Amino acid sequence: xxxxxxxxxxxxxxxxxxxxxxxxxxxxxxxxxxxxxxxxxxxxxxxxxxxxxxxxxxxxxxxxxxxxxxxxxxxxxxxxxxxxxxxxxxxxxxxxxxxxxxxxxxxxxxxxxxxxxxxxxxxxxxxxxxxxxxxxxxxxxxxxxxxxxxxxxxxxxxxxxxxxxxxxxxxxxxxxxxxxxxxxxxxxxxxxxxxxxxxxxxxxxxxxxxxxxxxxxxxxxxxxxxxxxxxxxxxxxxxxxxxxxxxxxxxxxxxxxxxxxxxxxxxxxxxxxxxxxxxxxxxxxxxxxxxxxxxxxxxxxxxxxxxxxxxxxxxxxxxxxxxxxxxxxxxxxxxxxxxxxxxxxxx
Amino acid sequence: xxxxxxxxxxxxxxxxxxxxxxxxxxxxxxxxxxxxxxxxxxxxxxxxxxxxxxxxxxxxxxxxxxxxxxxxxxxxxxxxxxxxxxxxxxxxxxxxxxxxxxxxxxxxxxxxxxxxxxxxxxxxxxxxxxxxxxxxxxxxxxxxxxxxxxxxxxxxxxxxxxxxxxxxxxxxxxxxxxxxxxxxxxxxxxxxxxxxxxxxxxxxxxxxxxxxxxxxxxxxxxxxxxxxxxxxxxxxxxxxxxxxxxxxxxxxxxxxxxxxxxxxxxxxxxxxxxxxxxxxxxxxxxxxxxxxxxxxxxxxxxxxxxxxxxxxxxxxxxxxxxxxxxxxxxxxxxxxxxxxxxxxxxxxxxxxxxxxxxxxxxxxxxxxxxxxxxxxxxxxxxxxxxxxxxxxxxxxxxxxxxxxxxxxxxxxxxxxxxxxxxxxxxxxxxxxxxxxxxxxxxxxxxxxxxxxxxxxxxxxx
Numbered sequence: 034x035x036x037x038x039x040x041x042x043x044x045x046x047x048x049x050x051x052x053x054x055x056x057x058x059x060x061x062x063x064x065x066x067x068x069x070x071x072x073x074x075x076x077x078x079x080x081x082x083x084x085x086x087x088x089x090x091x092x093x094x095x096x097x098x099x100x101x102x103x104x105x106x107x108x109x110x111x112x113x114x115x116x117x118x119x120x121x122x123x124x125x126x127x128x129x130x131x132x133x134x135x136x137x138x139x140x141x142x143x144x145x146x147x148x149x150x151x152x153x154x155x156x157x158x159x160x161x162x163x164x165x166x167x168x169x170x171x172x173x174x175x176x177x178x179x180x181x182x183x184x185x186x187x188x189x190x191x192x193x194x195x196x197x198x199x200x201x202x203x204x205x206x207x208x209x210x211x212x213x214x215x216x217x218x219x220x221x222x223x224x225x226x227x228x229x230x231x232x233x234x235x236x237x238x239x240x241x242x243x244x245x246x247x248x249x250x251x252x253x254x255x256x257x258x259x260x261x262x263x264x265x266x267x268x269x270x271x272x273x274x275x276x277x278x279x280x281x282x283x284x285x286x287x288x289x290x291x292x293x294x295x296x297x298x299x300x301x302x303x304x305x306x307x308x309x310x311x312x313x314x315x316x317x318x319x320x321x322x323x324x325x326x327x328x329x330x331x332x333x334x335x336x337x338x339x340x341x342x343x344x345x346x347x348x349x350x351x352x353x354x355x356x357x358x359x360x361x362x363x364x365x366x367x368x369x370x371x372x373x374x375x376x377x378x379x380x
Numbered sequence: 381x382x383x384x385x386x387x388x389x390x391x392x393x394x395x396x397x398x399x400x401x402x403x404x405x406x407x408x409x410x411x412x413x414x415x416x417x418x419x420x421x422x423x424x425x426x427x428x429x430x431x432x433x434x435x436x437x438x439x440x441x442x443x444x445x446x447x448x449x450x451x452x453x454x455x456x457x458x459x460x461x462x463x464x465x466x467x468x469x470x471x472x473x474x475x476x477x478x479x480x481x482x483x484x485x486x487x488x489x490x491x492x493x494x495x496x497x498x499x500x501x502x503x504x505x506x507x508x509x510x511x512x513x514x515x516x517x518x519x520x521x522x523x524x525x526x527x528x529x530x531x532x533x534x535x536x537x538x539x540x541x542x543x544x545x546x547x548x549x550x551x552x553x554x555x556x557x558x559x560x561x562x563x564x565x566x567x568x569x570x571x572x573x574x575x576x577x578x579x580x581x582x583x584x585x586x587x588x589x590x591x592x593x594x595x596x597x598x599x600x601x602x603x604x605x606x607x608x609x610x611x612x613x614x615x616x617x618x619x620x621x622x623x624x625x626x627x628x629x630x631x632x633x634x635x636x637x638x639x640x641x642x643x644x645x646x647x648x649x650x651x652x653x654x655x656x657x658x659x660x661x662x663x664x665x666x667x668x669x670x671x672x673x674x675x676x677x678x679x680x681x682x683x684x685x686x687x688x689x690x691x692x693x694x695x696x697x698x699x700x701x702x703x704x705x706x707x708x709x710x711x712x713x714x715x716x717x718x719x720x721x722x723x724x725x726x727x728x729x730x731x732x733x734x735x736x737x738x739x740x741x742x743x744x745x746x747x748x749x750x751x752x753x754x755x756x757x758x759x760x761x762x763x764x765x766x767x768x769x770x771x772x773x774x775x776x777x778x779x780x781x782x783x784x785x786x787x788x789x790x791x792x793x794x795x796x797x798x799x800x801x802x803x804x805x806x807x808x809x810x811x812x813x814x815x816x817x818x819x820x821x822x823x824x825x826x827x828x829x830x831x832x833x834x835x836x837x838x839x840x841x
Contacts (some may be wrong), residue, residue: 080837080840080841082841083491083494083495083839084491084492084494085491087446087487088487088491090487091479091484091487093450093482094453094479094483095476095480095483097453097454097457098453099472099476099479099480100458100472101457101471102475102476103476105468105469105472105830106465108456109461112454112458113458113461113786114788116458119454119792120456120458123450123451123454124804127447127450127451127804127808129447131447131811132444132446133443133841134440134841135440135811135815136841137840137841138818139813159488165762181462182542182543183461183787185787185788186788235692249592263434267400309548328469329469331546332469332470332473332550335473335547335550336476338478339477339480340480342407343480343481347480347484350486350488350489351488354488354491354492357500358495358499362837365835366835366840367836367837367840368837368839368840374436374819374822375818377822378821378823
């Protein structure tokens, strides 16, 4: 296998890591006000993410950095082309991170409510826009070759808001919210758990409809490669397994299968893309693939060594964190839920 | 303003802002780890109170450092796509390595530290803050190596077929003296910054009589950290200056507003120049010091701006190779000046404290609160100097800033994102500052540590 293909797979792995992990924390953020009715519950919900969200987000940073290193042309065209959606995602991630850290510092209802709203909105936007972005990449976008030989994005912001991409966005949104509900059902106790389970099954059915339409559209209009058909089938089967597990009250299995489903959504899209990385929507037009977008073989070799050594290590210690924080959280474990550490000055 | 100018402003604003928080994080991580180690070793509660209190300040900062860092990773592609294409083969590698080796380490172990108080053994919990702190050093090294390539490109070859620079030796990129000296200049500055934050806050607490038992050792440690760090920053700054003189003589000349080549060149304390910055009208200087700084010899010859401009035109073609001289000149002095002021203040205070005493004047109380701002300003001016005095190059001698901007992104788009980032960053700065001040006012948590099993979580969002 060429190193170019290896790096295509590694980039896919990084996005899988990102969507499986931050997917549920987007979902939890979106569900915050729905599943948690009082301060103790809100804080219990946020505490399930506390030690995890930052590490989850690093998968995105590394996916970005690795794309820069391995496929600089892809990085350059994609990031300058999808300018406004990426900007909106960045703003959301900034607000979200700060909101987690700051919202419980004060007990004031107005302070907390504003941050809670920020968390909901700033989780909603990326959950939707990542789907829009990836659907566009798979569908192909208008690209042109510039005088210097660079292949540049030649559409505008509104080109990205086509029906197929919007369906892709709704699919990731709904998938992530369900994935988040399954996560909360697994990680909490009490009313939050009950509510999350109930929401999980309802949203799970919505997700099923959206995912089947999205993958069906992909197969019908874009590509009917065996790999994409297989990937789509695995998505459907594992999603049904997730729903069945949820229905039976097997929360661990439900979450595991929704993680597998998320992974296979990414895998299926990357199958559809291969060997392109950013195809032109006009057949025969200039596009980016794993060869004309890549770094030199030397750089790919260097990065392969680094990735081969580091990735297992990262998985090991990040996995350990999940193990350390495996216990369920009950709202009654939150001490003084109504007050913040900065409310009063000690004498 | 066109898209290029706006993209440059956006980079300047977002990067300088991000770097307010970075050195605080690097230095504070280690200082908090030190405090926790003191608690671990001695079991004295004052160290635990100090760990938790300064840990809070550290985390309030860290939150903004992290989220503004995401912008940095994406900005090259968004606003500087031509630059990314040109250097991606080289520049992307250290960025990706930074993520894989450092970001995962920092984020995971800091999460363990914040939420792990009642989940990990005392020893394992202590280890997490040390590991996260080491992660910040690793991160700094890779990003400084990437920046060093922009200051002094090595280990690459230009490929005329693709029109791109290609990596030939990753070892050269990661180990060149520009990177090493920058690392050993930046890390002590980070410690100086954190030392000033800790000493400033603890000093205020001591003077106000707020838990002086916990604050006094922190105050003293912070002050010593400032003095020692300043010495190291000076030594490595001197080393960096010599490397810079060899690799980017124009930058050194700009730092000094030295227009004509000179032996025994003076280090000027004040220069008034013509408005176009083409020559100096009035200068006060210390003879031969610049020659020593840049060559290690008081009689050494330092090349002047006008000669360099001529030789660059011969080498690179007709063009303006002179950076903004007043900006280079003043940012260089403000960097040294603010750092020096912090060190002077620290020395003075340590003198007062030598026999268990304290400086007690009102002036002192106010200064101690201002102390953390001095190194923050010094850091900012340092980067403003390094980056602006490299212009017109983005990669020195190889690729110009003007050629790096994204061709497909309109000025309107860059303006919109720049204004939004600036407003958002401004709001966050106000909130962050408010939380810091409030946290300081609330002070250490004096409720005694509970022993035995507790039903509630020690840490919750």
